[in-house]
Amino acid sequence: EVQLVESGGGLVKPGGSLRLSCAASGFIFSTQSMNWVRQAPGKGLEWVSSISSTSGYIHYADSVRGRFTISRDNAKNSLYLQMNSLRAEDTAVYYCAREKGGTTMPTHWFDPWGQGTLVTVSS
Amino acid sequence: QSVLTQPPSASGTPGQRVTISCSGSSSNIGTNIVNWYQQFPGTAPKLLIYSNNQRPSGVPDRFSGSKSGTSASLAISGLQSEDEADYYCAAWDDSLNGWVFGGGTKLTVL
Numbered sequence: 364e365v366q367l368v369e370s371g372g373g374l375v376k377p378g379g380s381l382r383l384s385c386a387a388s389g390f391i392f393s394t395q396s397m398n399w400v401r402q403a404p405g406k407g408l409e410w411v412s413s414i415s416s417t418s419g420y421i422h423y424a425d426s427v428r429g430r431f432t433i434s435r436d437n438a439k440n441s442l443y444l445q446m447n448s449l450r451a452e453d454t455a456v457y458y459c460a461r462e463k464g465g466t467t468m469p470t471h472w473f474d475p476w477g478q479g480t481l482v483t484v485s486s
Numbered sequence: 487q488s489v490l491t492q493p494p495s496a497s498g499t500p501g502q503r504v505t506i507s508c509s510g511s512s513s514n515i516g517t518n519i520v521n522w523y524q525q526f527p528g529t530a531p532k533l534l535i536y537s538n539n540q541r542p543s544g545v546p547d548r549f550s551g552s553k554s555g556t557s558a559s560l561a562i563s564g565l566q567s568e569d570e571a572d573y574y575c576a577a578w579d580d581s582l583n584g585w586v587f588g589g590g591t592k593l594t595v596l
Contacts, residue, residue, distance in 0.1 A: 398585070400531075407488065408523070408531065408574050410585035422584050458530055464537070469518035469578035474533040474542065 365389040365475055367459050372480030379449050379484070385442040385459030385477055393437035396420075396462035398473060399444050401455035401482075409455075412444065413462070420468075427453075449484045456481050489514065490575050492588035499596045503563040506591045508575030510556050514586055518578045520558040522551055525572045525590075534573070535560060562593070570595045 371383040385397070399411040412433040413422045421433055432445040442459050456479040464471035491509040498504040508520065522535035533542050535551035538558065548569075550561045558577075562569055575588040 400585075400587075407572075407590040408525075408576075408587045410576075410587060413585070424584055425582075469580070470537070471578070472519075472521040472533060472536040473523070473531075473576075474536070476530040476532065478530050 365461070367461065367475060367477035369457065369459055369477045369480040372457065372482045374483045374485065375449055376486050377450060377484055380445070380447045381449065381482060383444040383446065383457055383459075383480060383482070385444075387440045387442065387459075387461070390461070392435075392440040393417075396468070396471065397435060397442045398460045398462060399433060399442075399457055400460055400473070400476075401453075401457045402479075403452070403455040406455075411457070413468070414442070446482070449482075451484050454482060454484045488589040489579060489582070489586035490577065490588035492573075492575060492591045494589065495592045495594065497594040497596055498562075498565045500565055500567060502565045503561060504565055504593065505562075506560045506573055506575075506593070508558045508560070508588050510558075510577060510586075512556060513581040514556075514577040514579040515553065515558055516556040517580055520551065520553050521576050522560050523574045523576065525574065527572075531574065565595055567595045569593060 368386045398413040430448045434443045458479045460473035460476045462471040519537045523531040524534040525531040538553040539551045579586045
């Protein structure tokens with residue numbers, strides 16, 4: 364069974380840092396692009412970042428570029444999100460999601476999604 | 487303000503057919519495929535429709551997707567109470583070089 368399990372969320376003060384992890388199982392992790400998507404309380408989904416299978420292609424949303432860093436360790440079947448200079452507006456549930464689909468990103472979709480980990484930025 | 491525009495709410499009675507629209511632009515829906523996700527309260531989103539109109543295995547054929555120009559639609563026929571959820575459209579945006587989502591539509595079954 365394909366499974367994604369996030370961890371590392373918690374309460375952090377504004378300006379602080381946090382590192383999220385996503386443990387993957389049930390598929391060949393090293394061949395799939397991965398993403399982070401977040402959802403602020405009571406709000407919609409917002410894509411955060413994506414990373415290709417070999418880390419050759421990395422993309423960020425404007426709202427996090429320069430503060431967040433996505434990475435992966437294919438030997439450990441794990442995806443990471445290093446979040447620095449956190450702001451109140453970064454408060455959200457963070458989901459990791461596998462990309463599936465054709466040969467290029469515009470032909471992909473997210474399946475499955477992990478259960479999410481809550482990040483709260485507050486003093 | 488989301489890049490893709492969805493109505494915030496939709497509703498219908500059991501057995502009815504409901505459609506949810508998703509409006510974008512030439513840099514996203516106009517060029518790339520549209521995917522739809524279903525989310526129940528307190529749970530993670532789940533893939534509902536991919537590549538405009540394809541259903542993953544396990545998704546009932548009551549759910550269908552379509553795309554025309556810079557807009558897409560999700561249709562749910564034979565509405566059931568268990569369809570009450572939030573629905574999101576998504577697509578890759580060539581100008582932003584990233585994924586964009588609609589703001590989500592809350593479906594209520596009356």
